[in-house]
Amino acid sequence: MLELRLVQGSLLKKVLEAIKDLVNDANFDCSATGFSLQAMDSSHVALVALLLRSEGFEHYRCDRNLSMGMNLNNMSKMMKCAGNDDIITIKADDGSDTVTFMFESPTQDKISDFEMKLMDIDSEHLGIPEAEYQSIVRMPSAEFARICKDLASIGDTVVISVTKEGVKFSTRGDIGTANIVLRQNTTVDKPEEATIIEMNEPVSLTFALRYMNSFTKATPLSSTVMISLSSELPVVVEYKIAEMGHIRFYLAPKIEEDEDETNPQG
Amino acid sequence: MLELRLVQGSLLKKVLEAIKDLVNDANFDCSATGFSLQAMDSSHVALVALLLRSEGFEHYRCDRNLSMGMNLNNMSKMMKCAGNDDIITIKADDGSDTVTFMFESPTQDKISDFEMKLMDIDSEHLGIPEAEYQSIVRMPSAEFARICKDLASIGDTVVISVTKEGVKFSTRGDIGTANIVLRQNTTVDKPEEATIIEMNEPVSLTFALRYMNSFTKATPLSSTVMISLSSELPVVVEYKIAEMGHIRFYLAPKIEEDEDETNPQG
Amino acid sequence: MLELRLVQGSLLKKVLEAIKDLVNDANFDCSATGFSLQAMDSSHVALVALLLRSEGFEHYRCDRNLSMGMNLNNMSKMMKCAGNDDIITIKADDGSDTVTFMFESPTQDKISDFEMKLMDIDSEHLGIPEAEYQSIVRMPSAEFARICKDLASIGDTVVISVTKEGVKFSTRGDIGTANIVLRQNTTVDKPEEATIIEMNEPVSLTFALRYMNSFTKATPLSSTVMISLSSELPVVVEYKIAEMGHIRFYLAPKIEEDEDETNPQG
Numbered sequence: 047m048l049e050l051r052l053v054q055g056s057l058l059k060k061v062l063e064a065i066k067d068l069v070n071d072a073n074f075d076c077s078a079t080g081f082s083l084q085a086m087d088s089s090h091v092a093l094v095a096l097l098l099r100s101e102g103f104e105h106y107r108c109d110r111n112l113s114m115g116m117n118l119n120n121m122s123k124m125m126k127c128a129g130n131d132d133i134i135t136i137k138a139d140d141g142s143d144t145v146t147f148m149f150e151s152p153t154q155d156k157i158s159d160f161e162m163k164l165m166d167i168d169s170e171h172l173g174i175p176e177a178e179y180q181s182i183v184r185m186p187s188a189e190f191a192r193i194c195k196d197l198a199s200i201g202d203t204v205v206i207s208v209t210k211e212g213v214k215f216s217t218r219g220d221i222g223t224a225n226i227v228l229r230q231n232t233t234v235d236k237p238e239e240a241t242i243i244e245m246n247e248p249v250s251l252t253f254a255l256r257y258m259n260s261f262t263k264a265t266p267l268s269s270t271v272m273i274s275l276s277s278e279l280p281v282v283v284e285y286k287i288a289e290m291g292h293i294r295f296y297l298a299p300k301i302e303e304d305e306d307e308t309n310p311q312g
Numbered sequence: 313m314l315e316l317r318l319v320q321g322s323l324l325k326k327v328l329e330a331i332k333d334l335v336n337d338a339n340f341d342c343s344a345t346g347f348s349l350q351a352m353d354s355s356h357v358a359l360v361a362l363l364l365r366s367e368g369f370e371h372y373r374c375d376r377n378l379s380m381g382m383n384l385n386n387m388s389k390m391m392k393c394a395g396n397d398d399i400i401t402i403k404a405d406d407g408s409d410t411v412t413f414m415f416e417s418p419t420q421d422k423i424s425d426f427e428m429k430l431m432d433i434d435s436e437h438l439g440i441p442e443a444e445y446q447s448i449v450r451m452p453s454a455e456f457a458r459i460c461k462d463l464a465s466i467g468d469t470v471v472i473s474v475t476k477e478g479v480k481f482s483t484r485g486d487i488g489t490a491n492i493v494l495r496q497n498t499t500v501d502k503p504e505e506a507t508i509i510e511m512n513e514p515v516s517l518t519f520a521l522r523y524m525n526s527f528t529k530a531t532p533l534s535s536t537v538m539i540s541l542s543s544e545l546p547v548v549v550e551y552k553i554a555e556m557g558h559i560r561f562y563l564a565p566k567i568e569e570d571e572d573e574t575n576p577q578g
Numbered sequence: 579m580l581e582l583r584l585v586q587g588s589l590l591k592k593v594l595e596a597i598k599d600l601v602n603d604a605n606f607d608c609s610a611t612g613f614s615l616q617a618m619d620s621s622h623v624a625l626v627a628l629l630l631r632s633e634g635f636e637h638y639r640c641d642r643n644l645s646m647g648m649n650l651n652n653m654s655k656m657m658k659c660a661g662n663d664d665i666i667t668i669k670a671d672d673g674s675d676t677v678t679f680m681f682e683s684p685t686q687d688k689i690s691d692f693e694m695k696l697m698d699i700d701s702e703h704l705g706i707p708e709a710e711y712q713s714i715v716r717m718p719s720a721e722f723a724r725i726c727k728d729l730a731s732i733g734d735t736v737v738i739s740v741t742k743e744g745v746k747f748s749t750r751g752d753i754g755t756a757n758i759v760l761r762q763n764t765t766v767d768k769p770e771e772a773t774i775i776e777m778n779e780p781v782s783l784t785f786a787l788r789y790m791n792s793f794t795k796a797t798p799l800s801s802t803v804m805i806s807l808s809s810e811l812p813v814v815v816e817y818k819i820a821e822m823g824h825i826r827f828y829l830a831p832k833i834e835e836d837e838d839e840t841n842p843q844g
Contacts (some may be wrong), residue, residue: 120487127462127490144488155497155507156455160466162488189688196659200692221652222676222694224659231687241687386753393728393756410754421763421773422721426732428754 048076048112048138051105055134055149057098057267057287062122064264064285064293065094069118071167076112080291081136084171092257093280093296095174102290104133114138114145115167124160138164174296179274179282180247181208185228186239187271187285191262193226198255200224203300207250208243208275217255238269249275251299258283261295314342314378314404317371321400321415323364323533323553328388330530330551330559331360335384337433342378346557347402350437358523359546359562361440368556370399380404380411381433390426404430440562445540445548446513447474451494452505453537453551457528459492464521466490469566473516474509474541483521504535515541517565524549527561580608580644580670583637587666587681589630589799589819594654596796596817596825597626601650603699608644612823613668616703624789625812625828627706634822636665646670646677647699656692670696706828711806711814712779713740717760718771719803719817723794725758730787732756735832739782740775740807749787770801781807783831790815793827 052058065072065083072085072094080099087094100106128134128149135148142164149158183206193215197204201217201224208214212229230243261283265271268285275281280296287293318324331338331349338351338360346365353360366372394400394415401414408430415424449472459481463470467483467490474480478495496509530551531537540548546562553559584590597604597615604617604626613635615628632638660666660681667680674696681690715738725747729736733749733756740746744761762775793815797803800817807813812828819825 117487123465123487124490126465127492153497155495156492157495158490158492160488160490199655199658221649221655222692224656224690224692226659226688226690229687229689231685383753389731389753390756392731393758419763421761422758423761424756424758426754426756 047107047109047140048136049105049107050076050081050103050136052098052102052134052136053104054288055128055132056130057290058134059125059128059130060264060266061096061098061287061293062118062125064267065096066118066122067263068092068260068295069094071115071117071165073113073115073167073169075171076108076114078108078111085169087257087260091254091297092260093172093174095294095296097291097293098287099291102288105135109140112138112140115165116145116162117165120162124162127158127160129156177276177279178246179279180245180249180276182244182275183208183213183273184240184242184244184270185213185273186241187262187265187268189228189241190271190273191265193228194255194258194262197224197226198259202255203252204255204258205250205252206273206275206281207248208245209248210243210245212241213243240270249277251275251277251281252301253281253297253299257295257297261297264293264295267293313373313375313406314402315371315373316342316347316369316402318364318368318400318402319370320554321394321398322396323556324400325391325394325396326530326532327362327364327553327559328384328391330533331362332384332388333529334358334526334561335360337381337383337431339379339381339433339435341437342374342380344374351435353523353526357520357563358526359438359440361560361562363557363559364553365557368554371401375406378404378406381431382411382428383431386428390428393424393426395422443542443545444512445545446511446515446542448510448541449474449479449539450506450508450510450536451479451539452507453528453531453534455494455507456537456539457531459494460521460524460528463490463492464525468521469518470521470524471516471518472539472541472547473514474511475514476509476511478507479509506536515543517541517543517547518567519547519563519565523561523563527563530559530561533559579639579641579672580668581637581639582608582613582635582668584630584634584666584668585636586820587660587664588662589822590666591657591660591662592796592798593628593630593819593825594650594657596799597628598650598654599795600624600792600827601626603647603649603697605645605647605699605701607703608640608646610640617701619789619792623786623829624792625704625706627826627828629823629825630819631823634820637667641672644670644672647697648677648694649697652694656694659690659692661688709808709811710778711811712777712781712808714776714807715740715745715805716772716774716776716802717745717805718773719794719797719800721760721773722803722805723797725760726787726790726794729756729758730791734787735784736787736790737782737784738805738807738813739780740777741780742775742777744773745775772802781809783807783809783813784833785813785829785831789827789829793829796825796827799825 068087069085083096131152132149137146147160197217201219205216215226231241264285272284280298283295334353335351341348349362397418398415403412413426463483467485471482481492497507527549534551538550546564549561600619601617607614612631663684664681669678679692729749733751737748747758763773796817804816812830815827
């Protein structure tokens with residue numbers, strides 16, 4: 047038996063909005079430690095990893111480990127029916143082929159039950175080793191989203207270059223080129239407006255803007271984003287989720303010279 | 313000669329928005345008692361009845377009964393040209409084949425005249441007998457609109473079930489099922505936020521969500537909606553219009569077992 | 579060498595939004611007196627003239643007259659990447675085939691460089707003689723935009739008629755006719771809400787609403803619009819740009835009886 051009660055239900059609404067365009071079907075894994083998901087995007091280029099720790103739930107009962115295959119588009123349709131202030135409870139009986147989402151309005155005058163069919167999804171859980179990164183950029187998530195959107199109007203890929211002074215986002219397209227430089231800035235009124243560069247080694251990597259723009263759908267979850275870069279590793283774009291977890295997106299860099307059309311990120 | 317001056321012209325704008333998608337052409341009937349309309353929707357499943365009583369107009373002159381056939385889409389185009397604070401006057405000469413809508417801005421600095429061609433429309437006026445209903449639900453109109461919209465993302469029909477404790481809206485579709493329960497609640501800060509159940513007999517009836525969602529286009533006209541249900545009668549979904557009248561939508565229940573594709577509500 | 583620094587960069591963003599749908603490619607002409615553009619719309623019916631005087635720039639360096647051919651759609655894509663509070667600097671080296679737009683955020687923490695390819699555009703600069711107009715109407719620009727939009731839902735052309743008392747905008751279409759009268763009104767709380775008629779001679783002229791609606795894309799640039807009318811001349815629809823210049827649209831009146839389909843404004 048599974049029963050997870052999340053007072054700030056809007057977090058789950060935002061999580062679905064963040065990943066439903068990237069991933070069609072995925073297993074949600076439930077264990078004593080938390081509610082998590084790991085899935086490749088439908089073109090098998092990017093990886094999403096979600097973690098909501100059990101401590102973040104008002105009530106968290108998970109008698110045994112459970113993996114529930116869900117169609118994220120259908121789940122999103124149901125999450126959209128929850129009010130922004132609703133408490134959301136996820137319920138499943140052992141061996142059941144359905145999951146129930148219960149939405150309670152703050153006044154308790156409106157109670158909704160949505161029951162969704164589960165699906166069998168083959169998935170292998172990738173072990174993602176902890177790694178040292180050459181550079182880590184922390185910046186306002188809305189600024190990162192704005193930059194990815196702006197650059198996508200000019201070109202298809204973004205070069206992210208980190209130096210001690212700041213981070214540069216560049217692109218090139220038919221109509222011209224664009225370079226956007228953000229300076230390290232830690233002396234801001236609000237901590238979430240800071241741009242913080244943690245650089246062990248300068249790094250310059252190229253990524254498909256299409257995926258970066260997908261990742262920024264998670265912007266409503268957190269006012270800051272952390273971008274971890276190393277030349278030998280996929281970039282990690284991480285959004286913290288309140289006090290309870292995170293959503294992380296992984297994307298391999300493009301080899302700069304490789305611009306042929308068979309590139310899966312093209 | 314007809315001359316009806318409506319100070320709160322935005323009401324007429326909202327009335328048109330409420331019915332223009334449901335009804336293409338209809339006769340507006342003008343008599344000493346008021347300005348009214350009764351029309352079937354274009355697929356002859358739902359019925360709309362509008363009444364604006366003469367007392368609600370600042371000036372109401374209607375020398376003899378007049379029935380004016382209008383294309384509601386064209387009339388809506390003209391109404392959209394009125395400002396939200398404009399005074400609207402409807403004018404027609406006896407025997408004329410046009411109607412004039414005059415819009416006066418609050419400062420009287422902008423005066424608009426829109427003249428629209430009338431059309432001949434065959435229509436039979438149905439007598440709708442007053443009836444006793446098994447259950448009547450009064451609830452916030454925005455909540456009703458939200459529920460109909462939410463359920464339509466899951467299924468095609470809604471089962472409305474009334475008990476003493478509350479009203480349940482249910483649907484079922486390919487991706488799962490949904491049940492939304494509203495509890496009777498009369499102890500709210502604002503009367504328009506109350507959910508009031510007046511139950512003589514429990515009732516459970518099925519309706520096409522497509523029509524219910526059309527009816528909720530009238531939501532801007534009133535903060536509450538009244539839903540009258542009886543197993544032998546069409547449901548009545550009623551929105552009061554300020555102090556001057558109402559708009560009522562009638563829809564026959566679906567026979568629950570009848571799910572074949574020839575059903576006109578399908 | 580060219581370097582023009584505009585503190586209120588949003589003006590340039592608005593200018594592009596105002597003209598990009600009307601004109602595809604155009605030469606921006608830069609001289610000691612200012613930054614200007616004159617171009618016919620793509621169907622060669624309307625003329626746009628833009629002037630931003632050099633005094634309006636914080637820094638204005640233009641060593642020699644320069645004409646830079648730009649694709650306005652591409653330029654608009656780049657301008658959309660500037661923040662509303664950004665300072666915009668336009669830079670070009672002598673003989674270069676590119677122009678650079680630099681955007682500086684108010685805090686100087688974000689600096690963007692967008693480089694766009696220039697194009698060779700044949701254009702003849704029309705001398706537009708100063709003229710006396712029979713009537714000049716000054717009115718709120720938002721009101722003019724609203725009227726043009728409203729009338730376009732009824733008909734294709736607008737007749738603008740000026741008398742001492744006011745200005746009338748009329749149209750006629752399949753569904754009926756519309757007349758909107760604005761009264762001269764100079765006793766308003768805010769000067770930008772005034773409607774001021776300067777009439778030497780009454781005038782009544784017909785124009786294609788499609789073009790008028792294009793012109794109103796400049797509405798965000800100014801709270802008032804000035805419409806100059808004479809029976810022998812193109813109408814001038816002028817929006818002042820802050821303290822630094824204007825954008826003017828010119829459109830020849832339609833000959834009222836000429837409603838054949840070969841009319842270029844049809």
